[in-house]
Each structure stands twice: as C-alpha cells, then as structure tokens.
Amino acid sequence: MADKVLMKGNEAIAEAAIVAGCRHYFGYPITPQTEIAAYMAKRMPKIGGCFLQAESEIAAINMVYGVASTGKRVMTSSSSPGISLKGEGLSYLAGADLPALVVNVQRGGPGLGGIQPSQSDYFQATKAGGHGDFRMIVLAPASVQEMADLTVKGFELADKYRMTSMILADGTMGQMMEPVSLDFEVAPAAEKPWATTGTKMEREHNIVNSLFLVPEELEKSNFERYERYKYIEENECMWEEYLMEDADICIAAFGIAARVSKNAIVEARKQGIKVGLIRPITLWPFPTKAFAAAADKVSQFISVELSMGQMIEDVRLASGCKVPVTLCNRAGGMIPSPEQVLDAIIEAAKGGAK
Amino acid sequence: MATKQFLFSGFGGQGILFSGKFMAYKGLIDGKQVSWLPSYGPEMRGGTASCSVIVSDEPVGSPIVSKPDVLIAMNLPSLDKYESTVAKGGMIFLDSSLIERKVERDDVSVFYIPATRLAGENGMPTLANMIIVGKVLKELSDFAPESVDAALAKVISAKRADMADINRKAMQIGAAN
Helix, strand or coil: CCEEEEHHHHHHHHHHHHHHHCEEEEEECCCCCCCHHHHHHHHHHHHHCEECCCCCHHHHHHHHHHHHHHCCCCEEEEEEEEEHHHHHHHHHHHHCCCCCCCEEECCCCCCCCCCCCCCCHHHHHHHHCCCCCCCCEEECCCCCCHHHHHHHHHHHHHHHHHCEEEEEEEEEHCCCEECCCCCCCCCCCCCCCCCCCCCCCCCCCCCCCCCCCHHHHHHHHHHHHHHHHHHHHHCCCCCECCCCCCEEEECCEEEEEEEEHHHHHHHHHCCCEEEEEEEEEEEEECCCCHHHHHCCCEEEEEECCCCCCHHHHHHHHHCCCCCCEEEEEEECCCCCHHHHHHHHHHHHHHHHCC | CCEEEEEEEEEEECHHHHHHHHHHHHHHHCCCCEEECCCCCCHHCCCCCEEEEEECCCCCCCCCCCCEEEEEEECCCHHHHHHHHCCCCCCEEECCCCCCCCCCCCCCCCEEEEEHHHHHHCCCCCCCCHHHHHHHHHHHCCCCHHHHHHHHHHHHHHCCCCHHHHHHHHHHHHHCC
C-alpha cells in the first residue's frame, strides 16, 4: 500500500475525483469548500483537464450539464447557499438522466448564514434538491478517507444509474486533515451509448433534454425513473453499525455528528449503559432496514444532528414509531459536544431503557 | 500514550497551523492515528488562530479538542480563552516573551518559554513556534530525531528543503531551554 499522507477533506475529494477520471471541474468559491476549487485550479491544467471558475454557481451547474451530456465524468462543489443556487440545474440533470458529482460542504443557514459546520441541508439533499419528482444519491463521509472513497463511489454510482451523486459533508470534514490513502481500484467507466459525442453520420442523433410537453410521455419517464430508484433503495444502502450487538439505546448520526457520538458512546459504556450507533453512509437511499431491525431491539433512538432535527424524521419513519426517537442537536454552525451527547444518553437510560 | 489532545493557539502568522501539522505528521510517522482541525472562522480573521491535533493509539473519534491535554498558547488572548479548558493534570506551554501574566491553575504543569525572544536572538525570528514544539516534545519524552526529521520533510515543501535545518535547530533550542 502506498504511504498515507495528511490531507484536508476538501483536498482529498479533489484528488480522488482526479483519480476517478474526472477531468472537468466547474465551480465558484465559497467557504468552507474553497480548497476543492483551489486544488483543481492547480492540478487540472497539468493533467490536460479543465478547471473553470464560472461567473456564478448557476453557470457552473449548467456547465456540468453540458459536459455530462457528452458522457465525461464531471463535477462541481459548493457550500449551502451556493447549492441552493444550483437547485434548478440539479433538477435539469435529473430530468435529462445525466450522471454528475456535486459536493456540498455544508455551513450554517438559513440565508447567507455563517461559515461554520452544519448538517442543515439534509432535507434539501435527500428530499428536495430542486423542483419535480427526483432523487439524488446522497453520500455522507465521516472521515477524510471516506471523503476520498465516497467521491470515487459517487462517480461510479452516478454513471451506473445515470443520476447525480451528492457528497454531503460539512465544514469540519472539509477543513480537517487526517491520513488518507489514494491507492484506488477505479472501475472502468460504463459504456454511455446515449452520450452526445457526434454521430459521424453513422448513427441516429442522441438527444439530451428534460422537456416533455406530452404529459403521457413525461409521466412515463417519471415512472421509469422511479423503478430505477426502487432498485437503488434495495441494493445500494450503506451504513456502519458500532456496538449495536447488545445495545438498548441507538444513536443515529452521520458525518461529524457520528464522530462526536462515538466519544460519548465510549464514555457511556464505561458507566455501564448499553448504547450503540447506526451511522448512515448513504442518506438517500436511507438505510431503512438497519433502523427497522434496531427498532425491535432497542428502547430508544437518539438522533444527533447539527440541525434543528431533519434526519430524525427518517429515523421515525424507518423505525415505524415503535419506540421513542429524541433529538440531541446544535445548530447554526455549532457542534454538539461529547458531553452533551453523553447527557442525552444518560437521560435516555433513566427514561426506561432496558 | 493512549490519546493525547493538543490545542495550538496564537496570532495568525505565528505558524500555529504549521506547528500543529508538524505534530500530526510526527504522530503519523510514529504509527499513531491522528487528526488536525484548524479554526477557520471569524476568530481567525480577527487575528487569532488555533488548531486541534489528536494523536492516539485508537481511531480518533471527534477531531474537536475541547479539553486539551497539552495547550500551546502563543499570545495572551489564547491563554485567557483556553486556560480553563485544559484537562486536570495537563500541560500548558506558553510564550513568556509575549504573555506577561502567570497561569492561575495549580492543577496543571506550566512551562514558560521566552520563545519569541530566543527566536530573535538566534536569528530565526519566525520560528518561535518550533522552539515551543521542541520543548513540548522534550517534556513528553518524544524528541526522537528520526521521526522529527521525517516529519519536517513532510511539512516543509521540497522547494524549501533548506529550511529543515533551521527548524530542527529551533526545536533543539526549545528542548534545551
């Protein structure tokens, strides 16, 4: 194995994208993800790739649409307010069934908000990236290594299912450095017979479009797309379980919230409280089966989030409301401390955990 | 060492992030699990910088250091802000050329290093940070020359490789203080 190097999460995403064969990056600077654009600006010209700082986030996502139409691996990145601007483009990518990778290194909101870490774009990423019926594959890294691994995975899934993969990280994940290995096996890119690469007068024109004025045709495209989504929900869920074998209390947390929760779990276990963690790695498709199975064993879920409580709704749905689901959170750029999570665990244990 | 949590703090420009990165790389070279997390918010723009470094035998959970085992304070606002957060029995290293007051806690070990003055006297005015790092490594009995050299090679870009010698010298001055 190659030597591990220390990299910022943002840099790991950029380098992993290059390793995955991405040669087109379009973006617009915004804290706390600017290192992705800076890294691409430095590297792309040296490897025959294209780095372009667009005039706006909206321009960048439409440039992504253009390159995606040709079948090339392409990405953009931004942070929360910038992702909102990309919403229209995300919907068009879905309507045209184009593969792309979009990175959101979240900061506190709403509005211009702040620049500190947040997870308050969960709803936007998993349920409402833009108008119309569509989904994105949403990947939630919890380490710098996963920032790299899930970038590669994101490109592969996007190609496989002809849709957008989104990396939903946060300011901490983007800014922190950890050892990372970029020694990947990257699967060869899938054939893309639909790509607009020139007919050479040898085949029919390929048309990439999201406009369907005949409602019967538009309905058909929606139904077909949702058949694909159903297959993804059954086959592509990823999650990590930590100390769940004997757990009475289950923490649900992703990204940085899961890292903080692990500290609290170790302390709670020292006090004899049987608590574990389910960490969704795919936020869509949500690992419903894992939470449904846990709901038969535990007496309470605690959703730990850097938001006012967004994933908690999916935890409730997945667990069928069989046991209480409580929230332990900070918002606006603040991060729950391990002590706050530990207090929530102790409170849950008092409240009748087995 | 099971887990050591470091908090490096001072003014922007004192090499706070650099010295933290050195410590993280040294841990990596010594086979430890490590994380490094900088402050990047408005406090940084106001002139103070800090970074959390964790070096551990176990996988690192939260990368945020809220109760440091080792605090490096290179200016007064940093000492004021973080003195009370240091874990009981922890260590505080401060630049006594820039911080006139003494540490009030009596349940921690304190090391007063006139780092900025020493750096000036030794013709290395930008290396007060590494003088303190040298002292930290000595007090942690962790000043292994091979891993120090290997970590310096990682944090100093190839173009400026000639800077390794003076960084090493700065750490030796700190260790001897």
